Amino acid sequence: MLVSEIEVVTPATLKECLTMIANEDMNTRLIAGGTDAVVRMKEGKWRPSTWVNIKGLRELRYIIEKDGAIHIGPLTTHTDIIKSSLLQKKANVLVEASREVGAIQMQNVGTIGGNIGTASPAGDTLPALYVLNTVLELSTRNSKRIVPIEEFFTGPGRTILKKNEMITNIIVQPHGENEIGIFQKLGPRKAQSISIVNVAISLLMEKDRQVLSGKIAFGSVAPTIIRAKKCESILTLHPLTDEMIQNVAKVAWKEVMPITDVRATAEYRRDMASSLLERGLYRLMRRWENK
Amino acid sequence: MKQLNTTKNEQSLNWVGKRVKRIDGPEKVTGELKYMTDLHFDNMVWGKVLRAKYPHAKIKSIHTLNAEKLPGVVCILTHKDIPGFNGFGIVIPDQPVLCSNIVRCTGDAICLVAAESEEIAERALELIDVEYELLEVVTDAEKAMTASAPQLHPDGNIHSHVKIKNGNTEEAFIEANIIVENTFYSPRQMHAFIETEGGWSVMDADGFITIHCPGQYAHRDRMQIARALAYNPERIRVISSPIGGAFGGKDEITVQIYLALLAMHTNGRPVKIHLSREESVIAGIKRHPFKVHMKTAAKKDGTLIANEVRAVADTGAYASLGGAVIALAIEHSCGPYKIPNVNLEGFCVYTNNGISGAFRGFGVNQVCMGIETHLDMIAERLNMDKVEIRKKNVYHQGEISSLGHIVKSSVGTFKTLELAENCDLWKNRRQYKSAVSEPWKKRGVALATSFHGIGMGIGLPDYGAASIEILSDGKFLVAVGCEEIGGGNSTAYAQVAAEILNCDINNIKVVQGDTSRTLDGGTVTASRSTYTGGRAVATAAPNMVKLLTNTAAELLNVPPSKIEVLPNCLNANGKVVNYQTIYQYLFEHHRSTRVEGHFILPKEKVEIEGSGGAPHHLYGYLTHVVMVEVDTLTGETDVLRVVSIPDAGKVINPQGLEGQAEGGAVMGIGYTLYEDVVIENGFHKTRNFTDYIIPTIRETPLIETFPVEDTPEESGPFGAKGIGEVVMIPIIAAIMSAIYDATGARIYHLPATPERIFNALKELKKQNVYSSR
Numbered sequence A: 001m002l003v004s005e006i007e008v009v010t011p012a013t014l015k016e017c018l019t020m021i022a023n024e025d026m027n028t029r030l031i032a033g034g035t036d037a038v039v040r041m042k043e044g045k046w047r048p049s050t051w052v053n054i055k056g057l058r059e060l061r062y063i064i065e066k067d068g069a070i071h072i073g074p075l076t077t078h079t080d081i082i083k084s085s086l087l088q089k090k091a092n093v094l095v096e097a098s099r100e101v102g103a104i105q106m107q108n109v110g111t112i113g114g115n116i117g118t119a120s121p122a123g124d125t126l127p128a129l130y131v132l133n134t135v136l137e138l139s140t141r142n143s144k145r146i147v148p149i150e151e152f153f154t155g156p157g158r159t160i161l162k163k164n165e166m167i168t169n170i171i172v173q174p175h176g177e178n179e180i181g182i183f184q185k186l187g188p189r190k191a192q193s194i195s196i197v198n199v200a201i202s203l204l205m206e207k208d209r210q211v212l213s214g215k216i217a218f219g220s221v222a223p224t225i226i227r228a229k230k231c232e233s234i235l236t237l238h239p240l241t242d243e244m245i246q247n248v249a250k251v252a253w254k255e256v257m258p259i260t261d262v263r264a265t266a267e268y269r270r271d272m273a274s275s276l277l278e279r280g281l282y283r284l285m286r287r288w289e290n291k
Numbered sequence B: 001m002k003q004l005n006t007t008k009n010e011q012s013l014n015w016v017g018k019r020v021k022r023i024d025g026p027e028k029v030t031g032e033l034k035y036m037t038d039l040h041f042d043n044m045v046w047g048k049v050l051r052a053k054y055p056h057a058k059i060k061s062i063h064t065l066n067a068e069k070l071p072g073v074v075c076i077l078t079h080k081d082i083p084g085f086n087g088f089g090i091v092i093p094d095q096p097v098l099c100s101n102i103v104r105c106t107g108d109a110i111c112l113v114a115a116e117s118e119e120i121a122e123r124a125l126e127l128i129d130v131e132y133e134l135l136e137v138v139t140d141a142e143k144a145m146t147a148s149a150p151q152l153h154p155d156g157n158i159h160s161h162v163k164i165k166n167g168n169t170e171e172a173f174i175e176a177n178i179i180v181e182n183t184f185y186s187p188r189q190m191h192a193f194i195e196t197e198g199g200w201s202v203m204d205a206d207g208f209i210t211i212h213c214p215g216q217y218a219h220r221d222r223m224q225i226a227r228a229l230a231y232n233p234e235r236i237r238v239i240s241s242p243i244g245g246a247f248g249g250k251d252e253i254t255v256q257i258y259l260a261l262l263a264m265h266t267n268g269r270p271v272k273i274h275l276s277r278e279e280s281v282i283a284g285i286k287r288h289p290f291k292v293h294m295k296t297a298a299k300k301d302g303t304l305i306a307n308e309v310r311a312v313a314d315t316g317a318y319a320s321l322g323g324a325v326i327a328l329a330i331e332h333s334c335g336p337y338k339i340p341n342v343n344l345e346g347f348c349v350y351t352n353n354g355i356s357g358a359f360r361g362f363g364v365n366q367v368c369m370g371i372e373t374h375l376d377m378i379a380e381r382l383n384m385d386k387v388e389i390r391k392k393n394v395y396h397q398g399e400i401s402s403l404g405h406i407v408k409s410s411v412g413t414f415k416t417l418e419l420a421e422n423c424d425l426w427k428n429r430r431q432y433k434s435a436v437s438e439p440w441k442k443r444g445v446a447l448a449t450s451f452h453g454i455g456m457g458i459g460l461p462d463y464g465a466a467s468i469e470i471l472s473d474g475k476f477l478v479a480v481g482c483e484e485i486g487g488g489n490s491t492a493y494a495q496v497a498a499e500i501l502n503c504d505i506n507n508i509k510v511v512q513g514d515t516s517r518t519l520d521g522g523t524v525t526a527s528r529s530t531y532t533g534g535r536a537v538a539t540a541a542p543n544m545v546k547l548l549t550n551t552a553a554e555l556l557n558v559p560p561s562k563i564e565v566l567p568n569c570l571n572a573n574g575k576v577v578n579y580q581t582i583y584q585y586l587f588e589h590h591r592s593t594r595v596e597g598h599f600i601l602p603k604e605k606v607e608i609e610g611s612g613g614a615p616h617h618l619y620g621y622l623t624h625v626v627m628v629e630v631d632t633l634t635g636e637t638d639v640l641r642v643v644s645i646p647d648a649g650k651v652i653n654p655q656g657l658e659g660q661a662e663g664g665a666v667m668g669i670g671y672t673l674y675e676d677v678v679i680e681n682g683f684h685k686t687r688n689f690t691d692y693i694i695p696t697i698r699e700t701p702l703i704e705t706f707p708v709e710d711t712p713e714e715s716g717p718f719g720a721k722g723i724g725e726v727v728m729i730p731i732i733a734a735i736m737s738a739i740y741d742a743t744g745a746r747i748y749h750l751p752a753t754p755e756r757i758f759n760a761l762k763e764l765k766k767q768n769v770y771s772s773r
Ligand SMILES: Cc1cc2nc3c(=O)[nH]c(=O)nc-3n(C[C@H](O)[C@H](O)[C@H](O)COP(=O)(O)OP(=O)(O)OC[C@H]3O[C@@H](n4cnc5c(N)ncnc54)[C@H](O)[C@@H]3O)c2cc1C
Pocket: A029, A030, A031, A032, A033, A034, A035, A036, A037, A038, A039, A074, A075, A100, A101, A102, A103, A106, A109, A110, A111, A112, A113, A114, A115, A116, A117, A118, A122, A123, A124, A125, A161, A165, A166, A167, A168, A192, A193, A194, A195
C-alpha cells in the first residue's frame, strides 16, 4: 500500500467509530496522536487501507474519579495526565511516567491509549499502569469486556485486541493514604529517547520504613512488561534501610530476561534493572520520610 | 605581512568587535527562510538514487526495463549515461558517480530515476534488477592493511601514509622518568545537519544548467560536475546557499552530479533530490573513526621529552578528504606543545564501512583525546598541577613546535591556560565537586587544551576573494564565495565592510555561494572563512572607498584629497554626496560600479617531509574547563558546566564567537558521550535519529565563553583568526578526564555511553576488591 493510497476517515462519535472498525471489508487501523502510527507508516510497517482518525473524539478524553477508581479516557494526552491534580495526588507514578515520554511535543499529542495500543515493551506508561492495578475496557459495536492490563499484551507489538475492538476506558486504582509510587527511566539521553530499562514501583507503607506490600514492574527487559514478584515479596521482610534496598535490588537481576539490541546489551540491561530499582527505592524512601 | 591600513584603534570601531545581530537571524529563527530543498514547482520531477544492496560486490548486470515501463517514470540513468568521467572526489576522484562493475559500500549509487512523484520514483527503484556477486567485506581498518585482505582499490587499501620524525624518540624513552602508553578509539560521528543532502536543478533550452544544491565550495563543485558531464563549466551555474548546516558534510559532492545528469534528461523540467534521513545516514559522509596508539614520555619535572603516535583512520570505501584528515591529525597529534623527540605516523585506510570525509575538527578531535589524557596521567603520577604541566610544555610564538618548525604566527595557549586557572569553575572546583545531589553521584572537573590549523596546508593554493558593488538604492552588495553554513560569516563580512566603508550595517547586503555572482574565494572549511573571506572584504573595501571618493571628487569638482568619508555619505566643503548619487553618476557614465579584493594566505615555506602539508602558518587555540556528574548506579554522565576559552585573535563579533563556542561545545559533548554511526559487516545498524543520539537542550549545560584577545593576528581582518573547529575539540578530552576525576575510571573508547562507563566502574570495583585482598 502506498502512503498516497491510504484513506483517512474521521468518525464524529464513538459509535460511528465502532461501526467503521466493525466493517469486515475494510482494513482499518486507529490513529490517535499519530506519534507511533506515522513513524510506523513511514517505515512501511503499518499501511492499512484506511486510517480511522479518532483524535477528535472528545468523549474519550477525560480523567474522572468514580466508585473509588480513576477512569482515564484513551485519548487523554500525556500532557493532560501531567497537568491533572487528581492524578498528581493519587497516581503520581503515572504522572512521572508520562513526563518521561519523548519530550513536550510528543506529550502534547501522544495519548495514553496510543501508548498502550503500540504495545512496545519499552512503553513508558505501561509499568506505571501495571503497578496501579489497571484494567482496560475494550469495546466493540455491541459488546464490552474488562481485561486486566497484565493480560492485554501477548508480545512485543501484540495484544489481544480484535480488529473490531478498541480501548474505551483505562481504569486505575488510586493510591491510598500510605501508598507511594515512583517511576524511573534510563534512556540513552534525557529526552526523546526509548527506554533501555524502566521501572515503576508502588509501595504500601506501614510505618517508618516498613513496607506492607509492594509492586514493581519493569519495562524493556522482557517481551512484555514484567512484574518482579520475588523482589516484591522480599520488600516486606525487613524495614527498607539503605542496605536492605541494595539487597532487594540485587535480586531484580534474576527476574529479568532482556535481549541485546542497538541501544544496549542484555548484560547491561540486567545490571540496570538492579540499579534503577535501587535508585527508585532510595528516592522513594527519601520522599516517604519527607512526607 | 603588511599591516592593513584599516586597523583602527579599538575605540573608533563602529561594527567590528561589537555584538552585532546575525543578518541572517530573523528569517532562520522564524522559519521564513526557504532552503533550496524546501522549494517545489508544479512541473518538478522527483529524482531518486538506487543504492547498493551489499557493501562489497561485483555487479553482474543491471536491468532497468521493468522500471522504465512504469507509468510516471521520466528517465532511468546508469553509468552508461555519464557523458564524461565517471568519478568524483576532492583529492582523487575514486568514487564512481554511478557504479558499473563493483560496489564498495551500501552508500554507492548505481542508478538514477526521475519520475512524476516521489512514490513512483521509489517504486521504480524497486523494479530495477541488479545482479550481484558477493565479495568478502573489509570491516576493520587494521585488517584492511594486511596482505590477506581483499584489495578495494587498484593501489591497495592504504590510501595514504604520513610520517613526521623529529629528534630521537628511542633515546628519549630510555632517558624518561615516566612513560604512558594507551590506545584510543573514536566514533563515526554524523554531521546531523538539519537539512539532509539534496537540491534541485534545471537545464534551459540553450543547454545552460543551473544546480541549486547546498555545498561548501560552489566553484569546485562546478568543476567536479563539469568533469563528469564533459561540459563547459561556464555553462553550469552552481548556487550553494542557503544551507541547512554542513559542518564539513557538504564539502564533498553530495547530489550535485546526480542533479545535473537528471536535468539533462527531463526536457527542461526542474528535478529535485532530497535524501531521507535514512539515506543520508547510509550515503552521507561521516567523521573518520580512528584507532590511535600513543606513547608519551616525560622527565621528573614534567617536561615532555618524547611522543610516539600511530593513528589509523577508516576512510570507508572512498578517499574524499581522508588523506588530508590523517595528515592534519598527525600534524596536531602532539598538542600545542614543544616535545623535542617525536615519531608520528598515520594511515588512511579503505574499508567497506560507508564513506568518511571532512568534519569539523578534521582529525584533530581523534588525536587530542590521546595527548591531553596523557598529560593528565603524567601530571597525576608526578603529583603536578594539571595547568602547570601544560604551561610548562606549551610553545610560545617564535618557539619551535614538536614538529620542529618555528611558530611565527600568534599563539594564545598560555594565556588561555592562565584564564582557565583563574576561572570560577577551576578555582572553586573542590567546592563544586562536593555539591552532589545524591550519594551515588560523583562529580569531576577537568581541563584540556588544543589547537587547529587555519586554512589549507602547504601544497594547496589558498586564496580569498571578494567583490563589492554599489547598487542603485545606495546599498553595497558584498559578494564572497564562501557560503554561510550557519557559522555567521555573512554577518562578519557585513561588519568588516560597514566598518571600512563607514556606513550603517543595514546598508550592506551579502551574497554568498553562487558561481555567477561571487568570485572563487576557496572553501568554507579549515576554520578559514571569517579569516580569509573577511580579509578579502577588507581588501576590496578600500577600493570601494577610493571609487566613492574619486567619483564624489568628480561630482563636486574638487580634488579627491578634499573629500571626507563621513558616516553613510561623503563630503567636501560642506557639500554632501550620498551613495545613490554616486551610483547614478557611475551608471550614467557607463563606469564600473564594482570593485574586487584578492588575498593570498600566508604560508610556511618549507614542508615537513612526508607530513602531507604540515605545518600550517596559522593556528587557533582553545582551552576548555568542564564539570561532569556521573551517576555511578547507571553510568549516565551529565556535563554540568563548560568554560570555553578561545584565542581567536581579534573577535569580530562576540555574539558570533559565543554561538560557535556553544555549538561546538554541544557537538563535542555529543561526540564524547552519545554519538556513533554503528556499522556491522558493512551494514548500518544506526538508521536515523531514533538510534543516533545527539544532545538535546536537556543535555546542554551552562557554557561560558571568555576569549583571549591580546594576541591579534596581523594578517587577519582587524587581527582575527579562525575558530570554527577548535571550539569542539579540547572538550572531548576534558570530559574524559572529568569522568576519571569523578570516578577513577578511564574511558578509552568513545562515545562514553552509560554502558561503557558503568562497565569501566564495574571493572574498577573488581580490581579494588582484588587489590585489597
Ligand atoms: C520522537 C518520539 C519520541 C517518543 N518517545 C517515547 C518515550 O519516551 N516513551 C514512550 O513510551 N513512547 C515514546 N514515543 C512513542 C509515542 O509517542 C507514544 O507511544 C504515544 O503515547 C503514542 O500515542 P499516540 O496517540 O500518538 O498513538 P498513535 O500513534 O495514534 O497510535 C499508536 C497505536 O495505538 C493504537 N491505538 C490508539 N488509540 C487506540 C485505542 N483507543 N484503542 C486501541 N488502539 C488504539 C493505534 O491503532 C496504533 O496502533 C515516542 C515517539 C516519538 C515519535
